[in-house]
Amino acid sequence: MSALVEVADLSVHFEVRQWGFLRLGAVQAVDRVALTLAEGESVAIVGESGCGKSTLARTLLGLHRPTQGEVRFAGRELSGLRRGELRAYRASAGYVQQDPFGATAPFLDVRRILAEPLIIQGVGRDEREARIRAALEEVHLTPVEELLGKFPHMLSGGQQQRLVIARALILGPRLLVADEPVSMLDASVRVEILELLRRIQGRRRLTLAFITHDLSTVRHYAERIFVMYAGRLVESAPVDALLDAPRHPYTQALLGAIADPDAANARRQRELPAGEPPSLLDPPRGCRFHPRCPHAMAGLCDRDDPPDFDVGERHRSACWLHRE
Amino acid sequence: MCDALLEVEGLTLDYHTRGGVMRAVDDVGFTVGRGEALVVLGESGCGKSSLARALMRLLPRNAGGLGGRVRLAGRELHPLDDETFRREVQWQGLALVMQASMNALNPVVKVGEQVAEPLRVHLGWERRRALARAAEVFELVGLPGDFLRRYPFELSGGMRQRAVLAMALVAEPDLVILDEPTSALDVLTQAGIMNALKRVKAELGTGFILITHDVATSSELADQVALMYAGQLVEMADAATFFSAPGHPYAQALMASVPKLRQRERPRAIPGEPPSLLDPPVGCRFAARCPRRFADCARLPPAFALAPRQEVRCWLHQQDGMEDGV
Numbered sequence: 001m002s003a004l005v006e007v008a009d010l011s012v013h014f015e016v017r018q019w020g021f022l023r024l025g026a027v028q029a030v031d032r033v034a035l036t037l038a039e040g041e042s043v044a045i046v047g048e049s050g051c052g053k054s055t056l057a058r059t060l061l062g063l064h065r066p067t068q069g070e071v072r073f074a075g076r077e078l079s080g081l082r083r084g085e086l087r088a089y090r091a092s093a094g095y096v097q098q099d100p101f102g103a104t105a106p107f108l109d110v111r112r113i114l115a116e117p118l119i120i121q122g123v124g125r126d127e128r129e130a131r132i133r134a135a136l137e138e139v140h141l142t143p144v145e146e147l148l149g150k151f152p153h154m155l156s157g158g159q160q161q162r163l164v165i166a167r168a169l170i171l172g173p174r175l176l177v178a179d180e181p182v183s184m185l186d187a188s189v190r191v192e193i194l195e196l197l198r199r200i201q202g203r204r205r206l207t208l209a210f211i212t213h214d215l216s217t218v219r220h221y222a223e224r225i226f227v228m229y230a231g232r233l234v235e236s237a238p239v240d241a242l243l244d245a246p247r248h249p250y251t252q253a254l255l256g257a258i259a260d261p262d263a264a265n266a267r268r269q270r271e272l273p274a275g276e277p278p279s280l281l282d283p284p285r286g287c288r289f290h291p292r293c294p295h296a297m298a299g300l301c302d303r304d305d306p307p308d309f310d311v312g313e314r315h316r317s318a319c320w321l322h323r324e
Numbered sequence: 325m326c327d328a329l330l331e332v333e334g335l336t337l338d339y340h341t342r343g344g345v346m347r348a349v350d351d352v353g354f355t356v357g358r359g360e361a362l363v364v365l366g367e368s369g370c371g372k373s374s375l376a377r378a379l380m381r382l383l384p385r386n387a388g389g390l391g392g393r394v395r396l397a398g399r400e401l402h403p404l405d406d407e408t409f410r411r412e413v414q415w416q417g418l419a420l421v422m423q424a425s426m427n428a429l430n431p432v433v434k435v436g437e438q439v440a441e442p443l444r445v446h447l448g449w450e451r452r453r454a455l456a457r458a459a460e461v462f463e464l465v466g467l468p469g470d471f472l473r474r475y476p477f478e479l480s481g482g483m484r485q486r487a488v489l490a491m492a493l494v495a496e497p498d499l500v501i502l503d504e505p506t507s508a509l510d511v512l513t514q515a516g517i518m519n520a521l522k523r524v525k526a527e528l529g530t531g532f533i534l535i536t537h538d539v540a541t542s543s544e545l546a547d548q549v550a551l552m553y554a555g556q557l558v559e560m561a562d563a564a565t566f567f568s569a570p571g572h573p574y575a576q577a578l579m580a581s582v583p584k585l586r587q588r589e590r591p592r593a594i595p596g597e598p599p600s601l602l603d604p605p606v607g608c609r610f611a612a613r614c615p616r617r618f619a620d621c622a623r624l625p626p627a628f629a630l631a632p633r634q635e636v637r638c639w640l641h642q643q644d645g646m647e648d649g650v
Binding site for chain 1: 361367368480482483510511512513514515516518519522523537538539540541542543544545546547562563564566567568577578579581582583584585586587588590591592593594597
């Protein structure tokens with residue numbers, strides 16, 4: 001498999017200013033992240049709110065400029081693209097936003113919502129209509145004729161998310177980034193949307209990056225998982241290895257906190273790491289998880305950044321416990 | 325544990341909407357024992373939040389008839405006038421943690437003052453004593469005592485949720501109603517709050533009604549589960565039975581749609597959508613989506629007892645103890 005997206009030493013920092021000029025510091029939303037996504041691969045980027053997963057996703061789409069490092073798409077560096085080239089790039093990278101209810105303009109009907117990206121890319125009227133219909137068929141928003149004239153508020157949550165997916169696919173992207181595509185939906189609808197994404201990904205051989213905070217949903221919908229904590233990538237592995245034998249203490253803590261439906265849960269306290277994720281304005285030195293880590297080693301974890309250690313087949317974990 | 329704390333019978337709540345009258349809560353009945361946790365489970369629009377509002381009498385302006393009977397510790401609540409209900413039932417009898425209420429804290433008042441307020445306003449405690457009590461409750465829900473002097477913006481989402489929980493507990497109510505208390509929170513924060521709830525339940529013997537759409541999280545507290553669909557209760561069972569052998573086809577489909585971290589079977593979607601409550605079907609409300617529907621489903625099924633602590637509103641269970649062929 002050839003690499004489609006290559007991220008090297010990527011940092012995205014946001015300056016925080018008071019009154020517009022007083023520099024208070026920088027939020028290190030993404031810090032020194034490296035990863036490669038192969039053509040046609042589906043991955044999940046997992047972490048808690050504020051861990052930088054959405055910023056990473058948006059940087060892959062060319063929506064944030066890297067503070068340091070680079071993002072390459074099919075061999076070309078994104079920050080080197082000129083305006084027109086960036087527009088062409090947007091056609092090859094689709095984005096499914098987090099909140100389907102806020103992702104579409106309430107005053108546009110379905111036809112117009114789907115026409116917008118085509119108009120921007122200069123597609124002619126007749127071809128537009130054909131592609132809009134095909135897109136609706138693909139996400140099972142049928143009967144097409146009936147749906148074309150509807151406005152977003154007339155659609156159910158699941159239908160709105162299908163519409164957002166149709167819009168993301170309409171330009172025929174090679175990469176699809178889906179940011180929490182199901183977190184706002186009911187359980188019974190969630191599976192439908194995830195299955196739809198998986199089928200489309202397989203059929204179109206898309207590279208799918210699926211951003212989520214919910215590890216229980218990823219097993220069937222991604223091949224590899226990347227776990228982020230406080231702006232850093234802490235562990236990456238094929239799905240089963242990561243879920244069944246996680247190596248990084250943070251991943252272990254995260255998995256330990258997830259309940260499966262079981263009446264026995266009510267009778268025991270869950271073991272959880274103390275405290276909360278650090279402020280990204282002033283993250284801890286060394287490993288960012290060390291203040292909460294049950295295995296933290298004084299003089300090492302609080303001083304030196306752990307490098308990525310190879311701990312198995314395509315399995316990497318950034319923790320000093322794997323040294324030697 | 326089994327003496328009844330809250331008894332609800334035939335509870336109904338209507339809303340007047342532009343499309344007509346909508347029955348959001350339709351003939352719902354259940355009992356919660358002292359120190360017991362009942363989970364009300366259901367998807368959006370099934371009436372579970374309306375149920376909480378009906379119990380707390382926090383009804384929106386378009387609410388119409390509130391019917392049925394509610395007894396708290398033997399006392400009939402519906403005949404009480406609003407003033408008596410507010411003074412004698414709220415906070416000490418029933419307390420409510422509303423959905424997203426962690427964002428409803430007053431931003432310019434210190435958290436401790438807000439948590440102590442029910443004691444001062446409702447019970448007339450003086451400030452120092454109320455704050456001392458608030459500090460105890462803070463500790464119970466896992467907040468450091470010095471957070472009393474902080475403002476809401478200085479707290480993370482999870483801590484604000486704990487503070488709101490502390491406020492609900494401060495007057496030692498018999499029963500706390502929690503409406504989606506963790507749905508906006510991260511996994512670790514959520515698990516921390518569920519730990520705190522378990523501790524409170526064990527130490528104070530508080531009863532809970534936990535309203536949620538999240539099946540997995542609901543199992544962290546449940547003694548009993550009530551499953552709602554389109555305004556009606558479709559299954560009521562003790563937690564062990566519900567999570568291992570649900571009886572209603574909707575309950576079975578819902579359990580199968582939940583992705584499980586530790587199992588390899590693929591979750592399955594439930595095709596279709598719930599009916600509109602403006603014009604619900606006459607028969608079983610799940611029939612249109614049910615893989616096992618048959619002729620009888622055109623009539624509304626009553627609740628059949630399947631086991632000593634399991635009632636299912638489905639014609640498949642007409643003969644008590646009938647074999648479940650799923």
